[in-house]
Structure formats: C-alpha cells, structure tokens
Amino acid sequence: MTSSSASGRKTLSKIACNRLQKELVEWQVNPPAGFKHKVTDNLQRWVIEVNGAPGTLYSNETFQLQVDFPEHYPMEAPQVIFVPPAPLHPHIYSNGHICLDILYDSWSPAMTVSSICISILSMLSSSTVKQRPEDNDRYVKNCRNGRSPKETRWWFHDDKV
C-alpha cells in the first residue's frame, strides 16, 4: 500500500523515533547473542556486526548488516541487507539482499530489530551448504541501479533453511 522507494530517505516520524530509541535502549541492556550494534548517532541507519554461531558453517566469520528504517516504522518493515561481502547462503544474494519473509510480506510491528537479527542468525546457522541462490546473477543484474530489496516481488524459498 505504501511506497517504499523513499525508505531511508525521509526523516523518521515522531512515533518511529520514539520506538527506535526504546528498541536501542532495550538492545543495549539485553543485546542478542552474536550481534554488536556499531554505535553511531544515526538512529535511522543501524550497522550491526554478526558473528557466525560456533559449530555452524559460518563460525569464526563476521558479517555486517545494514538496517535502514522507513519514515513510518514500525508500520513498515526496515530494509535489512548484508553489506557485501555477504555470507554465502542459498537465500542471500551476492549484493547482500536477503530472502526472508519477515523482512517483507510477513513483517509485523510485533517484531523488533533484535528479533530480525535472531531470525537471520538462525537462517545462517541452519544452512547445510555454502552457495548462492540459483538465480543470483539474474537478480543482482536486475538490481544494478541500486534497487531496494523491498521493491522486489519475493517468492520465498522453502522454509527448511
């Protein structure tokens, strides 16, 4: 219903600001294990360091997530991508876009940055192969003009991984 092309550009609404401040405080008190929020003064873009869980394909690897919040967060999902180099995973494209339903159609304001992070880590941890999605090259080519993953019409891969 709402266009998301301008996500991350328009400044946050009062409601979004207030909610993000509370989420940030909660994160600082109770950070999700394996994640580190890189401190900046930009509430609208969070950069989060992810450490692959020990005993998984991604142990000892570190990645960066970039989370951009739309003006009307949490009515709209944040845009979450891996800053390349993105982890080699069947649901993660080489440009950092992530195929994960809660970031798009299944988003709900009951979710938080922290719960998204945990979903992404569990997606990584349950992976059994290190490979790109089959349509990686075609998809990345289509996104070359800097398209947001939120403009993609996603069909979701199986939920086993």
Add this chain to the structure above:
Amino acid sequence: MECAAERSRELAQASTFYRAVYSEIEEVGWENLARFSGDLTSLSFRIIDGKGRVHVMEIQLDKTHPKCPPSISADVPYLFNLKWSSKSRLKDVVRQFKKHLENLQAFWSTLDDIDRSLWVVDPKQASPAVSYRQIIIGNDCCITLFINSVDPRSLPECRFIGSGPFVNTLRNRWRRNSKRWIKDKPFLENLECLLETQLPMPPDVEKNDQQVECGICYAQSLPIDDELRDKNGTGTDYTCDNTSCNKAFHSICLVDWLRSITTTRQSFDVLFGSCPYCSEPVAVKINSFKR
C-alpha cells in the same frame, strides 16, 4: 600409641566445641539460625530489629571458641566493637548486635525518608549497609548524598552530576546555605532550603503500572503532533480480546498498521484484521479520529 592418644585428644576437643556451640545456638534460638557450615565454625543468624527490618549477621568461630572472640560481618554501614571475654557466649554477640541495630535506627529512618519523598535513581534496591542515595533534582541534574551513619541527621556530603552552569549554581547555593541545615528539621525541608528549589517527587509507581505501553509505538501516550489532533497525548485505548495476549494499543496505531497491509478488510467504519502479536482477529473503529 602416641598417635592414637593425639587423635582421641583432638576428638575430645572437637566434641567439646560442638557441644558448646550447640548449646549456645539453643540459647539464641534455633529459629533464628539462617545458615551454618558443617563444622559449625560459620553461623548466620537472622535478627529482627525494633522496626521489623530483617538483618543477617554472620559469625565465624575459632576452633578454640570461646577463648578467642568470633569475627562478625553484617549488612550494616559499620560494625560495633565486640566486647568479649572467655566466658562470653553467642547470645552476648546477638545482644550487642541488637543494641547496635537500635543505634542505627535514626540512620535507616533518614534513608527511608529520602526514599519516600525524593526521586531516587540509585541504588534501585538498597542494602541496609548502603549509605548513599542518588536523586534527581530537575534540569537533568542529580545529586548524590552520603548520609553519615553515625550522625545521620547532620549535613550530608554531596556530589552533583549534570550540566556545568546549573551544577555550579547549585554548588554555590549549597556552600552558601550549608549553615542553614538544622538537624531537627525534616530531611526534605533542609535539602530544599539549601538548594533553594523544589525537588521532584518520586514517580508514582502505581500510576505508571496502570499506564501500559502500546505494542506498536512502544509509548504510553501518543506524541504531541498536529497530525493527531484531538488524540494528542492519549494513552492506550484498545486491548486485544485474546485473553492470553491482552496486548494494549493506541487504536490510532492499530488502524495505521491495519491500513498498511493488504489483508485488512473494511466494513463501514470498522477495520478487520489480525493482532500483530497473536494473529487473532481484531476489529477497530476508524471514525473516532480524522487524519
């Protein structure tokens, strides 16, 4: 043979020790014993003072007890000098501790006074041994007061925390007015007199509990915003009917959310969708405000 004699002497000594300690605990009352170690060299007693506060005193006994005085620790700001002779018993320690607790009553009632009448931010859950309080005094400033446990009604030492110019003003007032501190006056009155300002009351905990955060915007009250018109500053006014969810929302937030997804249906002025938390059906009216 000599070895066996040595051993039996040790045993005899130990049994004398146990028997002595048992009978001394008996005198204090077993019901007051909170913890003890297997060899009885470490005992904790629960002692209730005149105001009904519960204290725990730990006693470490020497194996030669009662020849050597026991060592004591407790949740008090300072300890007393134990008077001990070889004829003293545990009940004498307890009696002296109780007397010490009575001496500390003025100290604790001063701190209770502060906790009741001022906005204390630290410590959140004070142990009876803690003698400081950090309180909010407005304008983003805090003051930490160190209560003298021997003379609790005297002018406390203090430290200011906050923005420079405001803190300097307060510090000057404190210095200038410190002679006006009168021991018999209530603590709050003295403090306000020295700082020449009215101090904020503690936030009403009960009132805060009744105000619930909205599950969408995380705020208790909506922000003051032109867009919201008459809904400015209102609290949550919608609760999910599912009793195991019971999440509270501002109806304005819920309507905003339901309008932003395609699965919501509308009939006249009611939106039908599902609760963002439990996914059970929700129905919320939209004409109660205009956008």
